[in-house]
Amino acid sequence: MNKDFLHTLGLQDDNDGSSTGQTGMHNPDAHLVSRSPVDGSEIGRVSVTTPEQYEQIIAKAQEAFQYWRTVPAPQRGEIVRQYGDALRANKDALGRLVSYEMGKSLQEGWGEVQEMIDICDFAVGLSRQLYGLTMHSERPLHRMYEQYHPLGIVGIISAFNFPVAVWSWNAMIAIVCGDVTVWKPSEKTPLCGVACQNIWAKVAKDNDLPEGISSLINGDYTVGEMMTKDERVPLISATGSTRMGKIVAQTVAARLGKTLLELGGNNAIIITPSADMDLVLTGALFGAVGTCGQRCTSTRRLIVHESRYDEVRDKLAGAYDQLRIGDPLDQNNHVGPLIDTDAVDTYLKAIEGIKNEGGNLIVAGGRIDDLGSDCYVKPCIAEVEPDSEMARKETFAPILYMMKYSDLQEAIDIQNSVPQGLSSAIMTTNMRESERFLSAAGSDCGIANVNIGTSGAEIGGAFGGEKETGGGRESGSDSWKAYMRRQTNTINYSTELPLAQGITFDLQPI
Incomplete structure (x- = not known):
């Protein structure tokens, strides 16, 4: 395989197959080994951040924040614009690295880098729109308003499935808001983090910026714990499993810090009697098998009206x-590998769990042993009962559960019955059904779509979910407010000092 993209991104191979990059600090005694799920080969190695090195990185970030928060927001936006242009120049190489290190299709790898470019464009515009509010005071000759200020250091913990885009959703918004960022990428995709930091480092150097505006730390969960326990990091944005998110939430809450959590999803598409079958097949297929079922928005459940069930089942099986x-x-x-053999084991155990519950495999899954690594599996479709215990869990793999319903309220109740609440969709040409699905009595998810699948969110809208998905919102809309602190200001331009609520507090003249 031609790996010129590694050189393009500053990931230089040496004789032992290791790669180095702008990780911020290097520990010669410990490394993360990046091994591609595509062919099982070692791509490179990244040094693990030690506690001593972490302290140096945080000190540099604090120093950079003192400067960065005073830079006018539109000027901060100009730096992000330059970073977006640098991503455009490196889109092919970075997309190939994403595909090779994570395992998603090349189209999806390029698409992920395009998301980074899009959020840069969004952030540039946002840099001139960090609006506050004005309101009327009850006291004469007083003015009241609200404004937003940067928080400080934003700690970003990202997952392997979107190894570059989710960081950019957080970092580009935080940077135009005047924050500085410290990023811990997934230990399963560390080179993607190094590549993004290399691109940033050149933009920063060209503009004579402090090193600490964007920093990188690497390692396992213990490195992430350094940030979650650190009172100098007021906001932790963490993407990953619900189990991980609960640990992060408790740790940060114990020091009264802020969290932005993007956790598990168990996403469903409701297919009604009036559904357009072409839309159903496209939405369900990509939703279930895109990224080999490793998106937090992957379609896990199809809730199909009994009158269309056999048709959907047969056509979907044919598409598989x-x-x-x-x-x-x-x-x-169309489909690449799972991220590693642990994910394959989890997938195989889930299939056994389906069988043990009495589920019926419409499309049998299983491991594929002749594609160059041990990480390839077959996408699977299983018929289960709506209250199936396996279907209530999130298995990060291409397993799709099919179940029947008889009326729309039953379908909505089935969809909402799981602990997670990220993405949802309904396929219908009936306006009343779509509006009911989108109403307060409909989907309880943070994302609710009509006639598109559960996967593939655009950056213009706020991304996130409810319940065990964590409640956070990233990317577009007014998600920027999570990265800033709100301040209410009252200005008295009179010669008197009236108190609010008409309270009197008279003193004798002194």
Whole structure:
């Protein structure tokens, strides 16, 4: 395989196959080994951040914040604009690295980098729109308003499935808000983090910026714990499993810090009698098998009206027969590997759990052993009862559960019955059904779509979910407010000092 993209991104291979980059600090005694799920080969190694090095990084970040918060927001936006242009120049190489290190298709790898470019564009515009509010005071000759100030250091903990985009959702918004960032990428995709930092480092150098505006730390969960326990980091934005999120939430709450959590999803599409079958097949297929089922918005459940059930089942099974599984950098393939063999084991255990519950495998899954690594599996479809215990869990793999319903309220209740609340969709051409689904008595998820799938959110809207998904919101809309502190200001321009609520507090003249 041609790996020129590693050189393009400043990831230089040496004789032992290791790669180094702008990680901020280097520990010669411990490394993360990045191994591609595509072919099982070692891509490179990244040094693990020690506690001593972490302290140096935080000190540099604090120093950079003292400067960065005083830079006018539109000037901060100009730096983000330059970073977006640098991403455009490196879109092909970075997309290939995402595909090779994580395993998603090359189209999805390029798409993820495009998300980074899009959020840069959004952040540039936002840099001139960090609006506050004005309101009327009850006291004469007084003015009241609200404004937003930067928080400080924003700690970002990202997951392997979107190894670059989710960081950018947080970092680009935080940076235009006047914050500085410290990023811990997933230990399963560390080179993607190094590559993004290399690109940032050149933009920062070209503009004579302090090193600490964007910093990188690497390691396992213990490195992330350094940030979650650190009172100098007022906001932790963490993406990952619900289990991880609960630990982060408790740790940060214990020091009264702020969290922005993007956790598990168990996303469903409701298919009504009036659904357009072409939309159903496209939405369900990509939602279930895109990124090999490793998106937090992946479609896990199809809740199908009994009158359309057999048709959906048969057509979807036929579509699965056409899927091409293999090297994700080969654009003829639809589905790449799972991230590692642990994920494969989890997938296989889930299939056994389906069988033990009495579920019926419409499309049998299983491991694929002849594609160059041990991480390839077959996407699976299983018929289960709506209250199936397996269908209530999030298995980060291409397993799709099908179940029947008889009326719309029953379908909505089934959808909402799981602990997670990220993304949801309904396929219908009936306006009353779509509006009911979007009403307060409808979907309880943070994302609710009509006639599109559960996967593939745009950056213009706030992204996030409810219940065990964590309640956070990232990316577009007014998500920027999570990265700032709100301040209410009252100005008295009179010669008297009246108290609010008409309170009198008279003193004798002194």
